Structure formats: structure tokens, C-alpha cells
Amino acid sequence: MTSRDLIAPLAVAAVFCVIPFLGLDGALLNLLIFMMIIALAAQGWNILGGFGGLASFGHAAFFGTGAYATAILQTKAGLGAWPSLALGVALGAAVGAFIGFLSFRSGLRGSYFALITLAFAEVLRIASNSAEITGGAAGILIRLDYGFWNLQFEDRRWFAVLAVICVGLSLVLVRWMERARFGARLIAVRENEEAAKALGVDVFRVKMGAITLSAAVTGLAGALYAQNYLFLDAQVAYGSWISIEALFAAIVGGLGTLFGPLIGAVVLLGVGEITKSLAGGVPGVDLVVFGALLILTVAFAPGGLSGLAQRLGFKGGRA
Amino acid sequence: MLTATGLTKRFSGLVAVDDASLTAEEGAITGLIGPNGAGKTTLFAMASGFLKPDAGSVTFAGADVTATPPHLRAEAGMARTFQIVQPFAGLSVRENIAVGAFLRTPSRAEALARAEAVGTRVGLGPMLDRAASGLTVAGRKRLELARALATEPKLLLLDEVLAGLNPSEIRDILPVIRAIRDEGVTILMIEHIMQAVMNLCGKVYVLSQGRMIAEGPPARVCEDPHVIEAYLGQGAAARMRADAAGGATHA
Numbered sequence: 120m121t122s123r124d125l126i127a128p129l130a131v132a133a134v135f136c137v138i139p140f141l142g143l144d145g146a147l148l149n150l151l152i153f154m155m156i157i158a159l160a161a162q163g164w165n166i167l168g169g170f171g172g173l174a175s176f177g178h179a180a181f182f183g184t185g186a187y188a189t190a191i192l193q194t195k196a197g198l199g200a201w202p203s204l205a206l207g208v209a210l211g212a213a214v215g216a217f218i219g220f221l222s223f224r225s226g227l228r229g230s231y232f233a234l235i236t237l238a239f240a241e242v243l244r245i246a247s248n249s250a251e252i253t254g255g256a257a258g259i260l261i262r263l264d265y266g267f268w269n270l271q272f273e274d275r276r277w278f279a280v281l282a283v284i285c286v287g288l289s290l291v292l293v294r295w296m297e298r299a300r301f302g303a304r305l306i307a308v309r310e311n312e313e314a315a316k317a318l319g320v321d322v323f324r325v326k327m328g329a330i331t332l333s334a335a336v337t338g339l340a341g342a343l344y345a346q347n348y349l350f351l352d353a354q355v356a357y358g359s360w361i362s363i364e365a366l367f368a369a370i371v372g373g374l375g376t377l378f379g380p381l382i383g384a385v386v387l388l389g390v391g392e393i394t395k396s397l398a399g400g401v402p403g404v405d406l407v408v409f410g411a412l413l414i415l416t417v418a419f420a421p422g423g424l425s426g427l428a429q430r431l432g433f434k435g436g437r438a
Numbered sequence: 439m440l441t442a443t444g445l446t447k448r449f450s451g452l453v454a455v456d457d458a459s460l461t462a463e464e465g466a467i468t469g470l471i472g473p474n475g476a477g478k479t480t481l482f483a484m485a486s487g488f489l490k491p492d493a494g495s496v497t498f499a500g501a502d503v504t505a506t507p508p509h510l511r512a513e514a515g516m517a518r519t520f521q522i523v524q525p526f527a528g529l530s531v532r533e534n535i536a537v538g539a540f541l542r543t544p545s546r547a548e549a550l551a552r553a554e555a556v557g558t559r560v561g562l563g564p565m566l567d568r569a570a571s572g573l574t575v576a577g578r579k580r581l582e583l584a585r586a587l588a589t590e591p592k593l594l595l596l597d598e599v600l601a602g603l604n605p606s607e608i609r610d611i612l613p614v615i616r617a618i619r620d621e622g623v624t625i626l627m628i629e630h631i632m633q634a635v636m637n638l639c640g641k642v643y644v645l646s647q648g649r650m651i652a653e654g655p656p657a658r659v660c661e662d663p664h665v666i667e668a669y670l671g672q673g674a675a676a677r678m679r680a681d682a683a684g685g686a687t688h689a
Contacts, residue, residue: 300546314524316507317488319536322509
């Protein structure tokens with residue numbers, strides 16, 4: 120990776136860093152933070168599902184683990200917010216490695232792999248809904264206490280900046296991956312496992328690397344979520360909503376592209392928000408729009424929005 | 439370089455390869471021929487580690503590799519091509535070859551440079567930046583060869599790289615294969631095109647219904663009655679002899 124490769128991701132991150140200071144009101148600032156969290160979760164999904172071709176229906180397992188670990192370590196173990204966040208990411212990655220080890224060792228692919236991940240996420244959701252350590256059905260609250268070391272900011276613009284920085288880091292990570300041997304091997308495994316093996320690629324190891332990285336990034340999204348809303352329950356942490364939003368954003372934005380998940384998250388949530396404000400109180404109307412967008416993408420722009428942009432002659436996206 | 443001893447593979451009731459042995463001498467081109475369904479590709483799959491033999495062993499460069507998975511055999515210097523070509527369809531030709539080159543270098547720049555060199559050598563120079571999915575059959579066969587070569591193998595297992603090519607394409611690629619051998623790469627090839635086998639191979643093995651029925655220099659093997667019968671049916675050798683004798687009396 121050369122320094123030129125970093126220009127695009129850093130420039131995009133810098134632009135998003137400025138947005139909170141453009142005089143957004145509270146609701147728009149919240150929307151921006153939420154977009155960044157979804158973009159991060161979707162980037163995690165994209166590493167495994169987009170670059171690796173291993174579509175998961177259970178990224179909630181990593182998101183929820185990152186979220187719960189961050190919350191529990193602070194409230195029950197008395198750890199600081201920053202180390203809790205770091206451990207949350209590590210534990211998310213560990214859950215990824217565990218699920219990956221079991222699935223890939225037995226050679227699961229395609230819909231079988233997708234269903235296994237869904238099953239793990241559901242088991243975690245049900246277990247955390249009754250376990251004592253997660254606060255059961257009542258959920259878990261992180262005490263409100265502003266301060267940098269508590270990762271809570273009275274001025275929410277700073278939390279938005281933090282979320283943007285995390286998205287920026289994920290962009291740099293994925294750009295590195297695209298340029299590294301690991302990325303080339305991961306794409307080779309996606310395109311043709313047998314041929315990859317013949318060329319000396321250790322397929323199992325590559326997939327393990329992909330799911331661990333993927334889970335770490337999505338775990339970070341969960342940790343930020345917990346820190347932003349200061350409240351978690353099983354439905355929020357391990358619910359299938361996040362698995363679906365992560366894969367929606369990645370697919371609509373463009374599978375296996377650097378900026379796809381970010382574009383997808385911004386467009387989906389932006390359109391969802393606009394519909395909600397237009398349609399007033401009709402519940403679930405934004406989900407209808409999500410579905411329509413997904414169908415349109417798959418039918419008319421298989422490369423997602425960044426693939427479409429490229430076809431129309433813009434540079435970027437898949438650089 | 440490569441020795442297979444007593445390899446056997448059964449697919450439920452069917453014995454695909456039955457107690458077959460062969461040796462690929464270092465620095466030579468060895469051929470493996472036989473009628474359709476003889477088990478040549480199955481034998482190849484066992485040699486390269488894609489299938490586990492039910493019996494027998496494979497040694498490569500002096501080490502027993504019978505239980506070694508394919509990617510480690512590739513690392514040790516064994517490369518194979520696939521009869522049914524397996525390109526990474528979503529990648530460019532250059533990127534396809536680079537995946538092979540990455541086996542010997544972690545650097546992207548170096549892998550891409552090597553990919554370009556190898557690609558140009560097998561005649562893919564003008565196609566390097568095209569999508570692999572857009573290649574013709576001949577192009578894909580060359581891509582298989584280029585990817586395998588990019589791993590810098592000691593032994594190259596070629597599974598019908600000439601099948602589906604027209605005579606002029608074959609004429610173009612024969613010198614490439616010979617040049618690879620001249621650089622010290624041992625080659626074991628499955629081939630149907632006898633012109634190529636006669637042209638390239640110092641020694642051929644003939645597999646029929648899973649068994650080795652003949653081995654030796656190609657010219658001698660072609661006259662072996664067992665081989666003729668394997669291809670043309672029982673009694674064919676005797677009929678041909680009779681026809682030849684009959685022809686002589688007419689003359």
C-alpha cells in the first residue's frame with residue numbers, strides 16, 4: 120500500500136468530520152451518528168460477504184457481543200470506557216473466529232453458512248434475554264457521566280467525530296486489504312476455491328482471517344452503539360435488524376468495494392428518514408422503501424451504487 | 439521428481455483408478471494418455487492432493503506427500519492446471535496470474551510485475567487487462583498455464599491444456615511448453631492430441647479403465663496391441679494386422 124492509496128479514504132473521512140460542525144440540529148446529528156454506526160457494521164459485513172463471498176445473516180452476533188461487552192465491562196467489572204471498547208472489539212472478533220472455525224472447518228458455504236450465522240445470532244439473542252449478566256429482558260444501562268475518559272460527550276458533535284474516525288479507520292483497513300496479498304487471496308477464494316487451493320492458498324486460513332476482521336469491525340460498531348445510546352437489550356444488540364441493515368447497506372452501496380458500505384448506509388438511512396418525515400407516522404414505511412431499493416439495486420445495478428457511479432463515468436468506488 | 443505408487447480410488451462401487459503407478463523423471467516431459475473415462479484426471483487429482491487415494495502413496499522431490507493438502511503441495515513446488523478451466527471470473531487476466539505469483543512474494547507490485555512477465559510469455563500480453571471471463575477457450579487454457587507457472591513450480595501437472603485449441607493455436611503453444619521444460623521444470627501432462635504427445639513427451643503412460651496398460655516412448659506405445667485395443671475395441675489390433683497383411687498380398 121502506498122500513501123497515494125490512502126488519499127481517497129482519508130479525504131472522505133475528513134469531509135465527514137466537518138459535517139457535524141455545519142450547524143446540524145440534534146435530530147440530524149443523531150442521524151449522522153447512526154449512519155456512521157451502520158456504515159461500520161456494513162463495512163464489517165462487506166469484508167466477509169463482499170470480498171470473501173461468504174454472505175452472513177448473523178452479523179448481529181458480532182455487533183451484539185461488541186455492544187454487550189462494552190456495557191458489561193463498564194457497569195459490572197468497573198473497567199474504563201476505552202479499554203471496555205477495545206475489549207468489546209476483541210470479543211466480537213473472538214466470536215467471529217469461533218463461528219468461522221466451526222463453519223469453515225466443515226466446509227460450509229452459501230446458504231448453509233448464512234443459516235449457521237443466523238442460528239448463532241438467534242441463540243445469543245435468546246440467551247442474553249434471560250441471562251443475568253446482560254440484565255435479562257430489562258436490559259442494561261450505562262450510567263450517564265460525561266467526560267472524555269468515559270467516552271461520553273456533552274457536546275454530541277464530538278461523538279459524531281469519534282464515529283467518523285472509526286469509519287475512517289475501517290476505510291483504511293479495507294484499502295490496505297485490497298492492496299495486500301491477503302485481499303487478493305480472499306477474492307480468489309470467493310471466485311474459485313479449487314483454483315485458489317491449486318495456487319497455494321490456504322483457504323481455511325484466509326476465511327478465518329476474513330471472518331475475524333469482519334467481526335472485529337462490526338463489533339466496533341456495536342461498541343459505539345452501546346456508548347452512544349447508553350442502553351442495550353437483547354433485541355437491540357442481537358436482533359436481526361442489524362444483520363439486515365448491515366447487509367442491505369453493503370449490497371445497495373456495492374459489494375466488495377471500498378466505499379460501498381458507507382454510500383449504502385448514508386443513502387438507505389437518508390432515504391428512510393425522508394420517507395418517514397413524508398409519510399408521517401405510518402410504521403415500517405422506511406422498511407418498505409429499503410426493500411424497494413434492494414430490489415432495484417439487484418435488478419438494475421448489480422455492482423451497487425458505487426458500481427453504478429462507475430458505469431456512469433465517475434471515478435472512485437472500486438478504485 | 440514425482441512418483442505415484444499403487445494409487446487406487448473408488449467412487450462407491452466404481453474403481454476409477456486401480457493400483458496405478460507412474461514416475462515423472464526430473465527435467466523431462468512425461469505424458470499420460472488413455473481413452474475417455476480411463477481415470478486420468480482422477481489420478482491427477484490424487485497426485486496434486488485434491489483427492490485422497492484409498493490406497494497407494496505419492497512422493498514428491500523425495501518426500502512423501504500422500505497426506506499433504508493441495509496448498510502445501512503448491513508451496514513445495516507442485517502446480518496444476520484444470521481440464522475444466524477455473525478462472526477467477528471477476529478479476530482481470532493480470533490479477534488472475536498475480537494470485538499465483540503471490541505464493542512467492544507478499545508484495546503486490548512484485549506479484550503484478552511477475553504476472554505481466556509470465557502472461558506475456560504464454561502469449562496473453564495483449565489481454566492482460568481484460569476480464570478473465572471474456573477470454574476465449576484458447577485464452578483460458580493459456581491463463582491456466584500462466585497462473586500455474588507464476589507459482590514458480592518445480593513440477594507442472596498439465597491436464598489437457600491443448601484440448602479445444604485449433605491446430606494453429608497448438609502449434610503456437612508447443613514451443614512454450616518445451617521452453618518451460620528447458621528451464622528445468624518437470625512436466626507431467628494428460629493429453630489427447632497425439633501429435634502433441636509424440637512431439638513433446640519422452641515417455642508416456644497409458645491408462646485404461648483405471649489400470650496402467652503400457653508405458654514407454656510414445657512411438658512404441660502407439661504400436662502396443664493393448665493400447666490399440668483400449669482405444670479401438672477388442673480385436674482391433676488383430677484386424678489391423680490382418681488388414682496390413684492383406685494389403686501386402688494385394689500389392
